[in-house]
Amino acid sequence: MGIRRNRTLHRAFALLAGAALSLTTLTACGSGDDAATGSVSDKLAGASFVIGSKDFTENIVLGQIAVHLFRAHGAEITDKTNLGGTVSNRKALEAGEIDMYWDYSGTGWIEFLKNSDPIPDPAEQFEATAKADLEKNGIRWIGPTPLNNTYALAIRSEKAAELGVKTLSDVAKLAETKPQEVTLCIETEFSTRNDGLPGMVKHYDMEIPDNQVSVLDTGVVYTETDKGETCNFGEVFATDGRIAALGLTVLEDDKKFFPIYNAALTLKEDTFKQYPAIEEVLQPVIEKLDDTTMSKMNARVDVDGEEPSTVAREWLEEAGFLGGDSGA
Structure with a gap:
């Protein structure tokens, strides 16, 4: 009874949080939290930046961190966070429609640079990505953050125990012995990316019928996985903060398929050369963005229903980056 009662509370809480997040993301693009941020320095005085972000919580929060931070150092900011997916932001950056957005080293290496195999060492992965993207495309990567927002598969903890699955290799075996149990909920990007479902099933020699894969919005993936009805x-x-909030178990990528996804701010080299203080201002902030810090901020949005802009600004204030002893 205890598990059932807790799961009911988890589900109700997640549904309410999901509704709050929907309202948040509808207002995130261009709105921000426009309460005036006190001036920290004039290192970016005279600069004018258009800042984008992808359309999931963590990337919106990172975008809002850049919005508040650069504004506090004198830049004029146009907020275009929550712009769309990876392709939309990258194209907008290349076309000069935005000046910067946060991306991830694994995404750059596999998606933009078209490599098939990730580099296991995080530092080497980032260095190779940043170097190649700068040389081939004139895009600079400022980072990396310690956080690694890698893809993973998760399952309800009690179902994991029932099926005896702990790793992705276990899922591959289950697809052979009990194929009806291997039902997946995924988002659109994951369904087509080389570092997503197509690459994962190939790497693990895993067969999953198309009718057992549901493509859903990001937030719905979590709630449906928690319910265990669709997948x-x-x-x-x-x-993501919802993993702990919903009591999900993350399966081990035991054959090391998924790349390292350290976040970094991406911008054109011309922009960087014109305003090199961007890196000086941002680097101390980057060093503080580890997995635990980011998970807590993500949970404040996805579980507690707070605005990404508010979460970003308050974290910067508490860390001393908008004034105080530890500011940049």
């Missing part, structure tokens, strides 16, 4: 397994982001 047993869900694609998740490793730093």
Whole structure:
């Protein structure tokens, strides 16, 4: 009875949080939290930046961190966070429609640079991505953050125990012995990316019928995985606060398929050369953005229903980056 009661509370809480997040993301693009941020320095005085972000919570929060931070150092900011998916932001950056957005080293290496195999060492992965993207495309990566928002598969903890699955190799075996149990909830990008479902099933020699894969909005993936009606397994982001809130178990990527996804601010090299203080201002902030810190901020949005802009601004204030002893 205790598990059932707790799961009911988890589900009700997640549904309410999901509704709050929907309202948040509808207002995130261009709105921000426009309460005036006190001036910290004039290092970016005269600069004018258009800042984008992808359309999931963590990337919106990171975008809002840049909005508040650069504004506090004198820049004029146009907020275009929550712009869309990876492709939309990258194209907008290349076309000069935005000046910067946060991306991830694994995404750059596999999606933009078209490599098939990730580099296991995080530092080497980031260095190779940043170097190649700068040389080939004139895009600079400022980072990396310690956080690694890698893809993963998660399952309800009690169902994991019932099926005896702890790793992705276990899921592959289950697909052979009990194929009806291997039902997946995933988001659109994961369904087509080389570092997503197509690459994962190939790497693990895993066969999953198309009619057992449901493509859903990101937030719905978590709630449906928790319910266990549409799917047993869900694609998740490793730093998402809903994993703990819903009591999900993340399965081990035992054959090391998924790349390292350290976040970094991406911008054109011309922009960086014109305003090199961007890196000086941002680097101390980057160093503080580890998995635990990011998961807590993500949970404040996805579980508690707070605005991404508010969460970003308050974290910067508490860490001393908008004034105080530890500011940049």
